[in-house]
Amino acid sequence: MTETLYLDLFFLVNLAADCYLLFLTGLVLREPVRKRKGRLLLGAVVGAAAGCALVFFPNLPVSVWILLELVLPAVLMTRAAFGRGGLLELLRRTTVLWMAAALTGGSFSLLESAGGGRELPVSGNAPQAFVGTVTAVWEQTPWTFRKFGLALSVAGGALWAGTVFLRQGMAFHNSLYEATLYYQGKQKTVRALRDTGNQLYEPYHHQPVHILERSAGLEFGEAAAQVIYVPFCSVGKEHGILAAVRMDRMEIRQRGRLVRVLENPWVAFCETPLSARHRYEMLLHGELTL
Structure with missing residues (x-):
């Protein structure tokens, strides 16, 4: 045909x-x-x-x-x-x-x-x-x-x-990283998200503060002598206070590549999970250049 x-x-x-x-x-x-x-x-x-x-x-x-x-x-x-x-x-x-x-x-x-x-x-x-x-x-x-x-x-x-x-x-x-925290001879690697909404600063010298879940930082124990308290406000909570510690060092990697090293960064501890699905345990400061 x-x-x-x-x-x-x-x-x-x-x-x-x-x-x-x-x-x-x-x-x-x-x-x-x-x-x-x-x-x-x-x-x-x-x-x-x-x-x-x-x-x-x-x-x-x-x-x-x-x-x-x-x-x-x-x-x-x-x-x-x-x-x-x-x-x-x-x-x-x-x-x-x-x-x-x-x-x-x-x-x-x-x-x-x-x-x-x-x-x-x-x-x-x-x-x-x-x-x-x-x-x-x-x-x-x-x-x-x-x-x-x-x-x-x-x-x-x-x-x-x-x-x-x-x-x-x-x-x-592309906003997910691996952050390795060093404090008094101890270290901990956690998954971190660079959050542009995190605009938290410590009140004395206006230095940026990163946020870590308390459960992810148990290895560091208590360090009451070096704790400062950082006031904050968020959606659903007008006022609050987070305990923050000055770490010795923080290394930030993405896909195994070192992208940033921070000396003596401030890290605040949060009692509640930062991610509902546990995809990250830390929020990096929004103004951090990576």
Whole structure:
């Protein structure tokens, strides 16, 4: 059975889809998409042209097909649409584009399977475009504008929510450190979070104070002779006092790399857990440069 592929229509369909995907990618990456309409269109043209070119090579090996269908067009599209960037920036843009394509394709497939599809009749004397011995099927899904808009909304919303979730998780992960405290010949390593909301200072010389859970500092014992009391206020508690000790030294590491050494830092002890899920036991001062 010979089936017909209209290459001009195939190009226009891919052009529209690539424009949408690049626009959605730009929104997720917070690119100035409204000022780059011409570049977005250029990137979509590159992607549509690559898709049409691959029609002429239907029997490619899987590895070559992955390179020419998934990797190379995505790289060229993002480069044309968003300009040059480093390797990490290119990888980030390409990954978001793949995510947008996967989510959009999944939403469309779901609605297509729910609504069914029908093949357009092909006239016997209609112009035909054959590609060797392999041709493609052109199908039209009986969608309404409402279903089409729903598919785009679902895909865009899911991608946006996933990106925000990953961005928040990465921001939290990048704010976690390992803090090793030294005091009177003893040492203790705890997980610490750099908290911009921690603006606690000791009252005498206005030096920053870090906060440690009492249960995480039991190794240091009691040091009443060297304790000062630091007043504080927080949400749900207008006034309070924390006992603070001046440690001998504190080393701060992230992923095993030493990023900061503090001599004689002030550390206050908190009776309540700082993290409900025990993901950290210490709050570093918000103005600490790391």
